Amino acid sequence: SPQSAPSQDELVPQPTSAAYFSRSRLERRYLPTLFPQSYHIRIGWPPNPCVFSNYGRIDVAFGRARGWRVGARSKPRLPASPSPHATDYLVSGSANCTVRIWDLSNGRCMHIFGGHTSAVRCLAIVEPVWIDVNGQKEKWPKRTLIVTGSRDHTLRVWNLPQSGHPDYRCVGADGEDIDPAEDDASRNPYHVRLLSGHMHAVRALAAHGRTLISSSYDTTVRVWDIVTGECKWTLDGHSQKVYSVVLDIQRSQAISGSMDGTVRIWSLTTGQTLRTLTGHSSLVDLLGLSPTHLVSASADSTLRIWDPATGALQHTLSAHAGAITCFQHDEFKVLSGPDGTLKMWDVREGTIVRDMLTGITGVWQVVFEGRWCVAASDRQGQTYLDVWDFGSEDPEKELEAEKGD
Secondary structure (H helix, E strand, O other), X not given: OOOOOOOEOOOOOOOOOOHHHHHHHHOOOOOOOOOOEEEEEEOOOOOOOEXXXXXXXXXXXOOOEEEEEEEOOEEEEOOOOOOOOOOOEEEEEOOOOOEEEEEOOOOEEEEEEOOOOOOEEEEEEEOOEEEEEOOEXXXXXXXXXXXXXXXXXXXXXXXXXXXXXXXXXXOOOOOOOOOHHHOOHHHOOOEEEEEOOOOOOEEEEEEEOOEEEEEEOOOEEEEEEOOOOOEEEEEEOOOOOEEEEEEEHHHOEEXXXXXXXXXXXXXXXXXXXXXXXXXXXXXXXXXXXXXXXXXXXXXXXXXXXXXXXXXXXXXXXXOOOOOOXXXXXXXXXXXXXXXXXXXXXXXXXXXEEEEEEOOOOXXXXXXXXXOEEEEEEEEOOEEEEEEEEOOOOOHHHHHHHXXXX
């Protein structure tokens, strides 16, 4: 369990060895029960976080953008110079109906898009990928897109502005007494199209290539062609609001979780329900998908691990005391946190590996990629970033470096 929370920008390194990582990686069963380094950083802003790591940076949005550069042999620090990565950006949606694009190298809001008439509830950045079209490989979309979903029942598609493109700020963005919802999207050079059809708030979305799926409080899931704007299927089968969706491109499937306690697997080819997964006793708010595992998280305080190919239940993870607020998983582990703890689970065994955080008020978000894991947690009204270094991507080199110290 962690020590008492440090003061702002105070860091608590906890060094160990990379030997465990090296052995586990060779055995293809890496579960980081030991952490070469970990840090706890007090932010102190009201907890409304969106956290992620990108190219050696840890970034967090709390109404202001702030970033730390991190490295295996140095403490995280505030960046003193612009990031060398031109793609360091963050896109945020707001209850004031706007979409904002931030430059993370300097924390500046570069663009403010208006057009939605209610809160922006969900969004995705859609990168171009190679997909099979009638036996030929084509790249879609042709450029990076932003898709936003709103409580106004609609989705909007935008081009992501590139470095050097002119700033765009919607009406009302600079304090004018005008509602940003009154912004005319036709005057925004980055606006692509409006997608309408849902009869209630859009709650979640996912996209890959030309395929976009959206879920709504109208109990349906819609499948769109993001390039043409055509609604290809309306997936009707849930009896209550649909809170979560993921795309299984490998199997040409859409997967949805609902307030009715079920998870449904749909065919993207026929629009039909392939399987209905039952077992949760309350709202299924979160879904995650890896090549071999589907994970669902529910307000019933459990996570369930399924085989996405057959729908078979593999494990039920039940040690939390409250609704699951966040999780992430890969082929080896699940990290989850709702109730003042952040737990690590073994995906293959369905057992707890360890508590990564305890004695906190709550966990707002957790993400990991490669060697880095970041959680945003609440400690008695103060928001902290907890950063773990799981070890080098190349443990042999790290071991050699340790020998040389």
